[in-house]
Amino acid sequence: MTVFLQSLISGILIGGVYALIGIGLTMIFGVMRVINFAHGDIMMVGMYLTYNLFTLCGIDPFASVVICIPVMFLFGGFLQKIFINRVLNALPQNQILLTIGLGLIMSNTIMLIYTSDYKILTTSYSSGSFRIAGISISEPLAISFLITVIITAALYWFLMKTDMGQAIRATAQDREAAQLMGINVKRMSVIAFGLGTALAGTAGALITPTYYIFPQIGSTFTLKAFVITVLGGMGSVIGATLGGVIIGIAESMGAVYISSGWKEVLVYVIFLLVLLFKPSGLMGKSRM
């Protein structure tokens, strides 16, 4: 039972970060109908940004979130304006290939600068843990989960309560109708892509104390982000949150009860099953 609870808790904690990545992808898809294959690579850029802030300026990885969010937001806005905006009406295949290309450029540029060596960011609390009711909880995971919750809550508030949030949701619901209502959909697209990028970058910052940092880490997380968003329903923010936690739990349970090598197979099998039997996802409206 302890083992079960233990893996459940660590699954939920890592699931929080997954949710952040998933929400970013789902927002971009919701507003622009573009599947961002560079999402994991964007997260990787966030990881290296945090790594640099730590090694060069000595800023704590969790504190660097404050810098990471605006920088990555601008990066995302730039990507949208220069590249993504040009293919909004192109074939979905071409959009996918463009983002794959952007991802390749990001990961290989980082490799050019930092080589493909694995880097580790060691903080005083990297391997720390505390116990609650006999269950040991990793300190960096707990802090990152806390930050995730705060960011997600702030995002919900932004989307639900502010004018701009409503404009973004309106654009996601019906681009043309939103335009007729006087919403600047182009601006909303830039903001949505910026927000998605910022979320992915933040997720990268949050996992730096616990993960190896290397240029090719992106593709694994891109795939994970897809699994999470499809599971939750493409375009649904609540679905992505839920999907992130479910995938986190599935991975940690899989690692304990099957084997750590097979846990990712489990994730992809769940993915294919969802695609086959409930392609609209848990929270999505059928949009196939």
Next chain:
Amino acid sequence: MNSPAKSAITKPPKSKAPPVTYLLATVALLSLLFAFPQIVDSPYTLHMMILIFLSIILGESWNILGGYTGQYSVGHAAYFGTGAYTTMMLMQYAQVPPWLGVWVGVAVAIIVALAIGSICFRLRGPYFVLASIAAAEIIRLTALNVKSFTNGAEGILATDIPPLKLGAILITDFSSKLPFYYTGLILVLLTILMTWLVQHSKLGYCLQAIREDQDAAHSLGINLTLHKNIALIISAAFTSTAGSFYAVYIGFIDPTSVLSLDMSVQIVLICIIGGIGTIFGPVAGAIILVPLSEALRSNMIAQGLFKAGLVGEESSIGIFLKDNLAHSHVLIYGILVVVVILFMPEGVLGFISKFVHGKTRRGVS
């Protein structure tokens, strides 16, 4: 694969009553290609040619499914890896020579393809792309995890290739690059012939109808699942052959080199960059991509910059480029695909032909 195929192939696949000059040019090109190793004997040049052949085979086979049928599979590493692993394991563990193993590889790849197709073809557009990636990843992770069977992440190293004998006559012992050059060349000609046959058959028209509009094709009585599966089988069989060829030529395979997502993406990019849904698109893509990426890998670009005097070899930038540029040879794929998608959505070949023929847009496929 065997030499008897050679004579059948010398008929140029392009000659559908073309002017005599076309015919002569094709014959000249073919004889040049066959005589090439006699003229140039630098092993590095031959190696480059073999890599270009491999890319052409991969591009042409993906083209059948992605270009003609419009099903953008980003999981073709699954078939490439299946072919590579089957041939390699048969050769290393059961002493089955590769020219027999390749057929087993094709058979296994077709079975894998049908299994993947039965799942993925229920989905459309981006969902199909995602499902094809997931299926290929499952195969990669399986190869990584079944260590007793595939040797896991350590991969398989070919110790020696059995010599190819016809009766008592030794044809080749695979000690030089020559047999690989000719095998590659013949495979390229076979794949191009296959693509030509598909394009000019009823099957090809059905596939292209599916690409243009699935629902309209369906209402015209085209069986979508059947035709998509036929395209997938042809595509997977040739991709698997390329995989076997790669495994035997390089002599080492592991899940990262033959089954990874990067492999799948590179296969797609050969087509996209050259021009999708055309016979010579993948050829153009391979001729552009392979030398560029090899030039980066072998540091030729850095050397070129030094020679041109743009960057000092001893300057800090020079040292940095020399050390790092070789690691990031995939960068060129990224830059090219972004440029192609944004500025020449019909690929380099389509762009050139549009340029040559002025503004009059002619149907390429």
